[in-house]
Amino acid sequence: MSAYPGQEGLRDPLKVARGLGSAKTGVHHWWLQRATAVALVPLSIWFLFLVGDLVPADYPMVLATIGQPVNAVFLIVFAVCLFWHGALGLQVIVEDYVHTRWLELTLQIALRFGALLGALACVMAMLAIWLAGTPHS
Amino acid sequence: MSNTRPLSPHLGIYRWRVNMLQSTLHRLTGLFLSLGALLVTWGLIAAADGRAAWNVFAGFWSSGIGLVLLFIWTWSLLFHLCNGIQHLLRDTGRNFGPPTRDRTHDPVYWSTGWFVIAISIALTVLVWVLLIVRMQGGAA
Numbered sequence: 030m031s032a033y034p035g036q037e038g039l040r041d042p043l044k045v046a047r048g049l050g051s052a053k054t055g056v057h058h059w060w061l062q063r064a065t066a067v068a069l070v071p072l073s074i075w076f077l078f079l080v081g082d083l084v085p086a087d088y089p090m091v092l093a094t095i096g097q098p099v100n101a102v103f104l105i106v107f108a109v110c111l112f113w114h115g116a117l118g119l120q121v122i123v124e125d126y127v128h129t130r131w132l133e134l135t136l137q138i139a140l141r142f143g144a145l146l147g148a149l150a151c152v153m154a155m156l157a158i159w160l161a162g163t164p165h166s
Numbered sequence: 167m168s169n170t171r172p173l174s175p176h177l178g179i180y181r182w183r184v185n186m187l188q189s190t191l192h193r194l195t196g197l198f199l200s201l202g203a204l205l206v207t208w209g210l211i212a213a214a215d216g217r218a219a220w221n222v223f224a225g226f227w228s229s230g231i232g233l234v235l236l237f238i239w240t241w242s243l244l245f246h247l248c249n250g251i252q253h254l255l256r257d258t259g260r261n262f263g264p265p266t267r268d269r270t271h272d273p274v275y276w277s278t279g280w281f282v283i284a285i286s287i288a289l290t291v292l293v294w295v296l297l298i299v300r301m302q303g304g305a306a
Contacts, residue, residue: 063257066250073247077240077293085300088217095213108206115200122193147207154210161214 058117065114072107079104092158101159108151116144184279191283192249195242202239240293245286252282 079100083091095104119140127133180186212223226232256262261275 063254066254070247070251073243077243081293081297081300084297088213088220091213091220095210104210108203108210111203111206115196115203118193118196119200122197147203150207151210154207154214157214158210 058120062114062117065110065117068106068110069114072103072110075103076107092161095155096158096161098159101155105152105155108155109148112144112148112151116140119144183276184283185276188249188252188279188282191245192253195246195249198239198242199246202242237290237294241286241290244289244293245283248282248286248289252278 079094082094086094094100120137123133123136123140127136209223212219227236256275261273
Protein backbone atom coordinates (compact mmCIF):
# COMPACT_ATOMS: atom_id res chain seq x y z
CA MET A 30 0.00 0.00 0.00
CA SER A 31 2.95 2.31 0.32
CA ALA A 32 3.02 4.94 -2.36
CA TYR A 33 6.63 5.97 -1.72
CA PRO A 34 9.74 3.97 -0.86
CA GLY A 35 10.20 3.92 2.88
CA GLN A 36 6.59 4.80 3.61
CA GLU A 37 4.93 2.81 6.35
CA GLY A 38 1.19 2.96 6.87
CA LEU A 39 -0.59 6.13 5.95
CA ARG A 40 1.95 8.66 7.15
CA ASP A 41 3.51 10.76 4.42
CA PRO A 42 7.31 10.28 4.44
CA LEU A 43 7.77 14.05 4.20
CA LYS A 44 6.15 14.33 7.65
CA VAL A 45 8.68 11.87 9.05
CA ALA A 46 11.56 13.68 7.33
CA ARG A 47 10.50 16.98 8.89
CA GLY A 48 10.45 15.33 12.32
CA LEU A 49 6.76 15.96 12.84
CA GLY A 50 5.84 12.37 13.59
CA SER A 51 4.90 10.96 16.97
CA ALA A 52 7.52 11.67 19.60
CA LYS A 53 6.49 8.42 21.35
CA THR A 54 6.24 10.20 24.69
CA GLY A 55 2.54 11.02 24.65
CA VAL A 56 1.49 9.16 27.80
CA HIS A 57 4.66 9.85 29.78
CA HIS A 58 3.18 12.88 31.58
CA TRP A 59 -0.10 11.06 32.24
CA TRP A 60 1.66 8.07 33.80
CA LEU A 61 3.97 10.15 35.97
CA GLN A 62 1.03 12.18 37.23
CA ARG A 63 -0.79 8.97 38.21
CA ALA A 64 2.30 7.31 39.69
CA THR A 65 3.08 10.31 41.91
CA ALA A 66 -0.63 10.54 42.81
CA VAL A 67 -0.72 6.91 43.96
CA ALA A 68 2.40 7.53 46.08
CA LEU A 69 0.91 10.70 47.54
CA VAL A 70 -2.31 9.02 48.73
CA PRO A 71 -0.70 7.21 51.71
CA LEU A 72 2.01 9.88 52.06
CA SER A 73 -0.42 12.78 52.52
CA ILE A 74 -2.53 10.82 55.03
CA TRP A 75 0.69 10.08 56.92
CA PHE A 76 1.67 13.77 56.62
CA LEU A 77 -1.63 14.88 58.19
CA PHE A 78 -0.93 12.65 61.22
CA LEU A 79 2.64 14.00 61.42
CA VAL A 80 1.37 17.61 61.42
CA GLY A 81 -1.11 16.58 64.13
CA ASP A 82 1.89 15.44 66.21
CA LEU A 83 3.85 18.63 65.47
CA VAL A 84 1.11 21.15 66.30
CA PRO A 85 1.38 20.86 70.12
CA ALA A 86 5.17 20.26 70.04
CA ASP A 87 7.87 22.73 71.07
CA TYR A 88 11.04 23.24 68.98
CA PRO A 89 13.20 20.40 70.44
CA MET A 90 10.25 18.02 70.10
CA VAL A 91 9.72 19.10 66.48
CA LEU A 92 13.38 18.38 65.69
CA ALA A 93 13.24 15.04 67.48
CA THR A 94 10.04 14.03 65.64
CA ILE A 95 11.05 14.95 62.10
CA GLY A 96 14.66 13.87 62.69
CA GLN A 97 13.51 10.36 63.59
CA PRO A 98 14.78 8.12 60.70
CA VAL A 99 11.39 6.77 59.56
CA ASN A 100 9.78 10.22 59.59
CA ALA A 101 12.84 11.79 57.91
CA VAL A 102 12.80 9.28 55.03
CA PHE A 103 9.04 9.63 54.53
CA LEU A 104 9.30 13.44 54.62
CA ILE A 105 11.97 13.35 51.90
CA VAL A 106 9.89 11.02 49.71
CA PHE A 107 6.79 13.13 50.41
CA ALA A 108 8.55 16.37 49.43
CA VAL A 109 9.91 14.92 46.18
CA CYS A 110 6.54 13.41 45.15
CA LEU A 111 4.72 16.59 46.20
CA PHE A 112 6.84 18.92 44.07
CA TRP A 113 6.93 16.48 41.17
CA HIS A 114 3.15 16.03 41.16
CA GLY A 115 2.68 19.76 41.66
CA ALA A 116 4.92 20.64 38.73
CA LEU A 117 3.06 18.21 36.44
CA GLY A 118 -0.27 19.73 37.48
CA LEU A 119 0.87 23.35 37.15
CA GLN A 120 2.30 22.53 33.72
CA VAL A 121 -1.18 21.51 32.51
CA ILE A 122 -2.80 24.61 34.03
CA VAL A 123 -0.28 26.87 32.25
CA GLU A 124 -0.73 24.94 28.98
CA ASP A 125 -4.51 25.37 29.20
CA TYR A 126 -4.87 28.99 30.25
CA VAL A 127 -1.75 30.95 29.24
CA HIS A 128 -1.94 31.70 25.54
CA THR A 129 0.80 34.33 25.27
CA ARG A 130 3.77 32.37 24.01
CA TRP A 131 6.62 34.18 25.79
CA LEU A 132 4.72 34.20 29.08
CA GLU A 133 3.80 30.53 28.77
CA LEU A 134 7.39 29.56 28.08
CA THR A 135 8.66 31.68 30.97
CA LEU A 136 6.14 30.13 33.38
CA GLN A 137 6.86 26.59 32.17
CA ILE A 138 10.59 27.02 32.77
CA ALA A 139 10.11 28.91 36.03
CA LEU A 140 7.78 26.31 37.54
CA ARG A 141 10.19 23.49 36.71
CA PHE A 142 13.11 25.28 38.32
CA GLY A 143 10.87 26.27 41.23
CA ALA A 144 9.74 22.70 41.84
CA LEU A 145 13.30 21.39 41.61
CA LEU A 146 14.51 24.10 43.99
CA GLY A 147 11.68 23.39 46.46
CA ALA A 148 12.27 19.64 46.46
CA LEU A 149 16.04 20.12 46.85
CA ALA A 150 15.54 22.61 49.69
CA CYS A 151 13.30 20.12 51.54
CA VAL A 152 15.78 17.28 51.06
CA MET A 153 18.73 19.43 52.20
CA ALA A 154 16.83 20.67 55.26
CA MET A 155 15.83 17.13 56.18
CA LEU A 156 19.40 15.85 55.75
CA ALA A 157 20.68 18.70 57.94
CA ILE A 158 18.18 17.88 60.69
CA TRP A 159 18.67 14.14 60.38
CA LEU A 160 22.48 14.24 60.38
CA ALA A 161 22.61 16.78 63.21
CA GLY A 162 21.16 13.97 65.35
CA THR A 163 20.48 15.25 68.84
CA PRO A 164 18.28 18.36 69.03
CA HIS A 165 20.15 21.61 69.38
CA SER A 166 18.86 25.09 70.08
CA MET B 167 -6.05 37.19 20.92
CA SER B 168 -5.26 37.68 17.27
CA ASN B 169 -6.77 34.32 16.25
CA THR B 170 -10.04 35.10 14.47
CA ARG B 171 -10.85 31.55 13.42
CA PRO B 172 -14.24 30.35 14.69
CA LEU B 173 -14.33 28.25 17.87
CA SER B 174 -16.57 25.23 18.18
CA PRO B 175 -19.08 25.59 21.03
CA HIS B 176 -17.97 23.92 24.26
CA LEU B 177 -18.75 24.86 27.88
CA GLY B 178 -22.03 26.62 27.10
CA ILE B 179 -23.69 23.65 25.42
CA TYR B 180 -23.45 21.24 28.36
CA ARG B 181 -26.04 20.84 31.10
CA TRP B 182 -24.44 21.58 34.47
CA ARG B 183 -23.18 18.51 36.32
CA VAL B 184 -21.35 18.13 39.60
CA ASN B 185 -18.24 16.80 37.82
CA MET B 186 -17.75 20.29 36.37
CA LEU B 187 -17.51 21.61 39.93
CA GLN B 188 -15.15 18.77 40.85
CA SER B 189 -12.91 19.50 37.89
CA THR B 190 -12.72 23.20 38.73
CA LEU B 191 -12.13 22.55 42.42
CA HIS B 192 -9.47 19.94 41.66
CA ARG B 193 -7.47 22.51 39.70
CA LEU B 194 -8.00 25.32 42.19
CA THR B 195 -7.09 23.15 45.20
CA GLY B 196 -4.12 21.78 43.24
CA LEU B 197 -2.91 25.31 42.57
CA PHE B 198 -3.40 26.24 46.23
CA LEU B 199 -1.65 23.07 47.44
CA SER B 200 1.34 23.92 45.22
CA LEU B 201 1.69 27.12 47.24
CA GLY B 202 1.32 24.95 50.35
CA ALA B 203 4.33 22.91 49.22
CA LEU B 204 6.38 26.12 49.50
CA LEU B 205 5.19 26.51 53.10
CA VAL B 206 6.21 22.93 53.88
CA THR B 207 9.63 23.90 52.50
CA TRP B 208 9.67 27.03 54.67
CA GLY B 209 8.85 24.91 57.73
CA LEU B 210 11.61 22.37 57.09
CA ILE B 211 14.20 25.06 56.33
CA ALA B 212 13.14 26.95 59.47
CA ALA B 213 13.43 23.79 61.57
CA ALA B 214 16.91 23.14 60.16
CA ASP B 215 17.96 26.77 60.65
CA GLY B 216 17.33 27.07 64.38
CA ARG B 217 14.95 28.10 67.11
CA ALA B 218 14.55 31.72 66.02
CA ALA B 219 13.59 30.80 62.45
CA TRP B 220 11.21 28.10 63.71
CA ASN B 221 9.51 30.59 66.06
CA VAL B 222 8.83 32.93 63.11
CA PHE B 223 7.29 30.00 61.20
CA ALA B 224 5.25 28.78 64.19
CA GLY B 225 4.17 32.36 64.91
CA PHE B 226 2.75 32.70 61.42
CA TRP B 227 0.57 29.60 61.86
CA SER B 228 -0.82 30.64 65.23
CA SER B 229 -1.84 34.05 63.84
CA GLY B 230 -5.42 34.60 62.64
CA ILE B 231 -4.47 34.63 58.94
CA GLY B 232 -2.30 31.55 59.45
CA LEU B 233 -5.13 29.58 61.04
CA VAL B 234 -7.60 30.54 58.29
CA LEU B 235 -5.05 29.53 55.63
CA LEU B 236 -4.33 26.27 57.47
CA PHE B 237 -8.05 25.48 57.56
CA ILE B 238 -8.42 26.10 53.79
CA TRP B 239 -5.28 24.04 53.19
CA THR B 240 -6.69 21.15 55.21
CA TRP B 241 -9.85 21.09 53.11
CA SER B 242 -7.87 21.58 49.86
CA LEU B 243 -5.66 18.62 50.70
CA LEU B 244 -8.59 16.39 51.70
CA PHE B 245 -10.70 17.35 48.68
CA HIS B 246 -7.77 16.89 46.28
CA LEU B 247 -7.05 13.54 47.99
CA CYS B 248 -10.67 12.24 47.86
CA ASN B 249 -11.27 13.54 44.36
CA GLY B 250 -7.87 12.20 43.27
CA ILE B 251 -8.74 8.72 44.52
CA GLN B 252 -12.01 8.92 42.60
CA HIS B 253 -10.01 10.12 39.58
CA LEU B 254 -7.71 7.08 39.81
CA LEU B 255 -10.71 4.73 40.11
CA ARG B 256 -12.35 6.34 37.08
CA ASP B 257 -9.08 6.04 35.16
CA THR B 258 -9.61 2.27 35.24
CA GLY B 259 -12.59 2.90 32.95
CA ARG B 260 -15.06 0.86 34.98
CA ASN B 261 -18.73 1.83 35.20
CA PHE B 262 -18.60 3.74 31.96
CA GLY B 263 -20.22 2.68 28.71
CA PRO B 264 -23.64 1.56 27.50
CA PRO B 265 -24.85 -0.44 30.57
CA THR B 266 -24.46 2.62 32.81
CA ARG B 267 -25.81 5.06 30.21
CA ASP B 268 -29.49 4.34 30.79
CA ARG B 269 -31.22 7.64 30.03
CA THR B 270 -34.05 7.04 32.52
CA HIS B 271 -31.76 7.87 35.46
CA ASP B 272 -28.55 9.80 36.10
CA PRO B 273 -25.41 7.63 35.95
CA VAL B 274 -23.77 6.82 39.27
CA TYR B 275 -20.63 8.79 38.35
CA TRP B 276 -22.58 12.03 38.63
CA SER B 277 -23.93 11.44 42.13
CA THR B 278 -20.61 10.12 43.53
CA GLY B 279 -19.24 13.63 42.98
CA TRP B 280 -21.46 14.99 45.75
CA PHE B 281 -20.32 12.11 47.95
CA VAL B 282 -16.66 13.07 47.41
CA ILE B 283 -17.35 16.72 48.25
CA ALA B 284 -19.34 15.75 51.38
CA ILE B 285 -16.64 13.33 52.59
CA SER B 286 -13.90 15.95 52.12
CA ILE B 287 -15.86 18.48 54.22
CA ALA B 288 -16.66 15.89 56.91
CA LEU B 289 -12.99 14.83 57.13
CA THR B 290 -11.88 18.48 57.38
CA VAL B 291 -14.24 19.03 60.33
CA LEU B 292 -13.03 15.79 61.92
CA VAL B 293 -9.34 16.78 61.55
CA TRP B 294 -9.98 20.17 63.16
CA VAL B 295 -12.06 18.75 66.02
CA LEU B 296 -9.22 16.30 66.75
CA LEU B 297 -6.66 19.14 66.54
CA ILE B 298 -8.61 21.36 68.94
CA VAL B 299 -9.13 18.48 71.38
CA ARG B 300 -5.41 17.72 71.25
CA MET B 301 -4.44 21.38 71.80
CA GLN B 302 -6.73 21.67 74.79
CA GLY B 303 -5.44 18.37 76.18
CA GLY B 304 -1.87 19.63 75.75
CA ALA B 305 -2.61 22.94 77.47
CA ALA B 306 -4.33 21.36 80.47
